[in-house]
Amino acid sequence: MSTRAQSDGGVAASKASPARNTTYSVSLNGKSNFKDLDMSMTVDIEDTTAHATTIAESSQDLTEQLIEMSLDETDTNALVDLEAEGCLPDESSAVENEVQENSGIEIGATVAYESYVIDESDYFQYALVELGRRLWKSTLDNQRYTKGCLWSPDGTCILVPVHLDGMHVMELPQDLYKLNKDETVSTTRNVSALNTAVHVREGGTVYECVWYPFMNSNTPATCCWLASRQHEPIHMWDAFTGELRCTYRGYDNVDEVESAISMIFSNDGEKVIGGYKKSIKLFDTNIPGRDTFSIPVKQAVSCFALTTDNDNTVTTGSWNGYINHYDLRVPKLGPLFTLGGHTGGITWLRYAALSISTDWTLFSGARMDNKILEWDMRNYTQPTRTYTRKVTTNQRIYFDLSPHEQRWLVSGSTDGNLHIWGIQNEAEEVLPLHDDCCNGASFHPKFPILATSSGKHHCVSTSDQEDSPKTQKEAEDIVVNYENSLMLWWIGKSPVDEVEINISE
Numbered sequence: 108m109s110t111r112a113q114s115d116g117g118v119a120a121s122k123a124s125p126a127r128n129t130t131y132s133v134s135l136n137g138k139s140n141f142k143d144l145d146m147s148m149t150v151d152i153e154d155t156t157a158h159a160t161t162i163a164e165s166s167q168d169l170t171e172q173l174i175e176m177s178l179d180e181t182d183t184n185a186l187v188d189l190e191a192e193g194c195l196p197d198e199s200s201a202v203e204n205e206v207q208e209n210s211g212i213e214i215g216a217t218v219a220y221e222s223y224v225i226d227e228s229d230y231f232q233y234a235l236v237e238l239g240r241r242l243w244k245s246t247l248d249n250q251r252y253t254k255g256c257l258w259s260p261d262g263t264c265i266l267v268p269v270h271l272d273g274m275h276v277m278e279l280p281q282d283l284y285k286l287n288k289d290e291t292v293s294t295t296r297n298v299s300a301l302n303t304a305v306h307v308r309e310g311g312t313v314y315e316c317v318w319y320p321f322m323n324s325n326t327p328a329t330c331c332w333l334a335s336r337q338h339e340p341i342h343m344w345d346a347f348t349g350e351l352r353c354t355y356r357g358y359d360n361v362d363e364v365e366s367a368i369s370m371i372f373s374n375d376g377e378k379v380i381g382g383y384k385k386s387i388k389l390f391d392t393n394i395p396g397r398d399t400f401s402i403p404v405k406q407a408v409s410c411f412a413l414t415t416d417n418d419n420t421v422t423t424g425s426w427n428g429y430i431n432h433y434d435l436r437v438p439k440l441g442p443l444f445t446l447g448g449h450t451g452g453i454t455w456l457r458y459a460a461l462s463i464s465t466d467w468t469l470f471s472g473a474r475m476d477n478k479i480l481e482w483d484m485r486n487y488t489q490p491t492r493t494y495t496r497k498v499t500t501n502q503r504i505y506f507d508l509s510p511h512e513q514r515w516l517v518s519g520s521t522d523g524n525l526h527i528w529g530i531q532n533e534a535e536e537v538l539p540l541h542d543d544c545c546n547g548a549s550f551h552p553k554f555p556i557l558a559t560s561s562g563k564h565h566c567v568s569t570s571d572q573e574d575s576p577k578t579q580k581e582a583e584d585i586v587v588n589y590e591n592s593l594m595l596w597w598i599g600k601s602p603v604d605e606v607e608i609n610i611s612e
Contacts, residue, residue, distance in 0.1 A: 223553060224289050226599075227514045230555055231527055231536070233601030236292055238556065239280055241301035243269055243591040245562075252562025252591045254313065255505045255547035260322045262553040264304065264346070266332060267560060267593055268313040274334060276305035276346055277593070283554060291600040301593060305349040311337040315410075320372050322346070333379065335367040341381055343395070353395035355379055357388045371411040373418045382408025382423060387433065402438040406431065412456035414467050422469065424453025430471055446482060448490055451475035454503040459513045461530060470508070470516070474501045479518060494528050496520045500563055505547045517557065519545030523590075525559060543590035555599025562591035 243251045254268045267275045280299040283292070314335045322329050330346035333355075340356040359365045369382035372392070379390040387402040406425035413421055420443070422432050428449045431442035451473040461468050468491075469482040477498055480490040497520040498504050506518035508530075516528045523541035525548060528534065540559055547560035565587045 223286055225511050225553070225555065226289070227509050227512045229600050230509060230515055230598050233599070234294065235538075236294055236296065236597040236601065237298050238283070238292065238296070238595040238597055239299035239301045239593075240595070241267075241275075241277065241593040243272065243562070245589055245591050247565075247567060247587065250564055250589075252543075252564065252589070253546060253560040253593060254562075255503065256549050256558045256560040256593055257316060257318060257547075258549050258551055258558065259318050259346070260320055260552060261324055262551050263324045265549070265558055265593070266316055266318065267547075268316055268334070269591075270312070270562075270564070271310075273309040274307045274313065274316060274344070275303045276349075277301045278304050279551075279556075280595075283556075286554070289600065292597050294601065299595075301595070305346060307334075307344055307349050309334065309336055309342075311339070314366065315369050317370055317372060320374065320376050333370055333372070335370055335381070337366055338364075339366060340364055341367050341370055341379065341390075355381065355390040355395050355399075356397045357381055357383055357386075357399060357401075358397060359383075359385075369408055369410045369423075371413060371421075374413060374415055375418065378418070380411060380421060382411060384408075387421070387423070387435075389435065400438075402433065402435065404431075404433075405441075409453055410456050412458050412469065414458045415460075416467070422456055422458070424456050424471065424473075426452035428452055428473060428476075430456070430469075444487065446471075446487055448480050449473035449476050449478065451498075452501075455505055457506070457508060459508050459530075461513050470506065472498075472504065472506055472518070474498060474503065479506055479516070494518070494526070496526045497522050497524070500544065502544070502546060502563060504545075505549070507549050509550050510552050515550075517548045517550070519548050519559065519561075521545075521563065523561065540594070540596075541590055541592070542588065555597065557596045557598050558593065559596065560593045562589065565589055 245251045251272045257266045264278045316334045318332045340354045343352040357365045367381035381388045384407040389400040408423045410424040430446040455472045457470045466485045472479045479494040481492040483491045496518050499521045509515040518526045521544045525538045525540045527536045541561035543561045544563035549558045
């Protein structure tokens with residue numbers, strides 16, 4: 108968080124990489140060439156005993172310090188069930204003193220970036236400057252790759268779920284809080300090493316994570332997120348200590364705990380809405396446990412979207428490629444309407460109130476489907492616009508809209524490219540930022556900063572007869588290039604005036 112200070116058992120100061128004297132030009136009028144950006148590096152070959160397979164790691168200019176960073180890792184073996192106490196306690200002095208003692212936090216500190224002036228017309232008009240980076244090491248037997256990235260609502264930290272490595276919370280580099288009004292970063296600024304501030308060692312597959320919508324680092328009670336993983340109920344985790352606050356348990360028709368595939372908070376934060384294979388379950392945020400209101404559905408709920416105007420209706424995606432809209436007040440009515448158009452299961456939905464429309468616009472994306480569809484909810488018979496990206500895997504590829512004016516839509520792709528579209532015009536650009544699947548893209552809520560994450564599961568076929576000399580020789584020739592990283596990019600004004608590119612909105 109922005110107010111978290113360094114303590115003996117807390118967060119260490121970020122380590123910086125050597126200064127960089129180059130930036131990379133971005134043009135939405137012409138095609139920029141990012142081929143000069145060297146994203147490769149060589150590391151020592153590791154011997155994987157199970158398959159004797161060589162793994163080659165790719166990233167730019169990273170040291171072992173960047174690879175092995177894992178600070179303040181929390182032991183989750185002694186998790187306490189806090190159901191009777193509630194998960195969002197009152198803001199008492201006792202709670203604040205406890206958080207201060209554990210994390211070294213200065214309660215009541217002000218957030219400096221509140222005075223920063225945002226102008227989205229400056230986004231992607233200048234050279235991109237890399238601000239921070241984090242890399243996760245991976246092997247063939249223990250593939251650790253990111254599964255998207257989500258900025259906290261107050262912008263002080265970012266949440267990154269990592270396959271086989273739980274969830275990591277990393278803080279915004281401290282020097283960026285000093286920016287005021289329309290200041291920008293220097294092109295010679297050192298690249299910050301993104302250390303882990305909170306590490307929750309969740310085993311298994313993490314299905315989805317979502318921040319509490321009113322999360323504010325100055326109010327520790329609000330600093331939490333929800334996570335759902337395989338064979339477990341919904342957990343709420345403390346963003347300062349990494350401790351389990353409470354659980355929300357959904358049960359199936361044989362009274363067994365069921366994992367939520369997706370989830371979302373209501374706009375007021377009072378309800379937790381969970382999506383399951385055969386139901387939508389509503390929990391009271393302050394009453395954890397198994398008390399729930401269930402709405403039966405015929406299709407598994409893979410993702411949610413809510414408008415800020417109405418908490419009584421919810422839009423859901425499904426694995427069979429359809430988008431359904433439900434009224435939560437009439438559970439037996441079924442979907443109010445259904446949208447098609449995708450060839451794969453829906454993985455991500457986002458609503459936006461665009462300035463070019465008087466009503467809500469829905470954006471939808473699917474797995475094994477190269478289309479992001481834009482729907483005008485006044486007339487949803489056909490999508491109004493189609494955005495093309497490359498999605499050739501079943502994993503979720505996130506997309507995001509710029510937070511203030513919704514001028515820009517960004518999305519990753521399985522070929523490592525970042526796709527940028529202008530919502531108010533036909534501007535489009537493709538930037539090769541990663542050497543592996545770019546699975547996450549998230550706008551910072553306050554600064555012109557974009558976070559991107561990369562990584563995917565690599566399938567390598569090997570023979571069952573691993574002991575034969577011929578098979579071992581073939582295994583030694585197998586090379587898997589991967590990049591499991593989180594990167595922060597400055598996308599706003601640049602101090603290098605000569606790279607400015609004018610784009611009329």
